[in-house]
Every structure is written in C-alpha cells, then in structure tokens.
Amino acid sequence: MLSLLQRIKDTRGQSAVEFSLAAFLLVMLLLGVVEVGRMVLVYTTVANAARAGMRYAIVHGSDSPPTTSVQTEVKNFLSAAPMNTAATGLSISVTYPDTGGIARPIPPIPDAMSR
DSSP states (O other): OOOHHHHHOOOOTTHHHHHHHHHHHHHHHHHHHOOOHHHHHHHHHHHHHHHHHHHHHHHTTTTTOOOHHHHHHHHHHHHSSOTTTOOOOOOOOOOOOTTTTTOOOOOOOOOOOGG
C-alpha cells in the first residue's frame, strides 16, 4: 500500500483534469459570445424592420396603404434575421397619430427634377 504522503505527491491525471476544466470554461465563453452576436443581429433587424415599415407608411401616406401592406413590408424585412415571422407570438401593429379629428393630408414630396 502506498503511504498517504505518496498518494498526495502522485500527480498522474492532474493535467487531464485541469485541461477539462479550462476547456469547459473556454467553450462556455465562446458559446456566450456567439449568443450575444445572435442577439445583436436580431435586435438590429427588428429595429430596422420597424424603420422600414414606418418609411413605407410615410412614403405612401396614411390613406393609401392598408395596414396589411405595412405589415407585409415589415415581415419581408424581418426575414433577414433567423426568426420565424409566422410565429403566434409575433404581433405587428400599425397606428397613425391622432390628428384631433381633422383630416390632414400628407403633402406630396416635391420633385427636385421638375424645378
């Protein structure tokens, strides 16, 4: 039988245990970086889709585009992100600001070439 002192001094397998602990932490760190990157991708795509929908509604005026066409524009823009646009939790609402009951048509954008 080995004495207690000899058992304490025996370091066989120590490198394997240290490597496994360090490798586990490194893999967890790399997976965390990948997930943060995916989160930033989805966040920016959703923000840009909202901008695209807003621009579509502004360019086409508040009377001409039905809300379904604005929602379609947003869903088309969202298809760039790795997300399911047909999911049940996805809701796109289109609202126009209240003008106090007075219909204020949006003036057309002047064409710079016609001057």
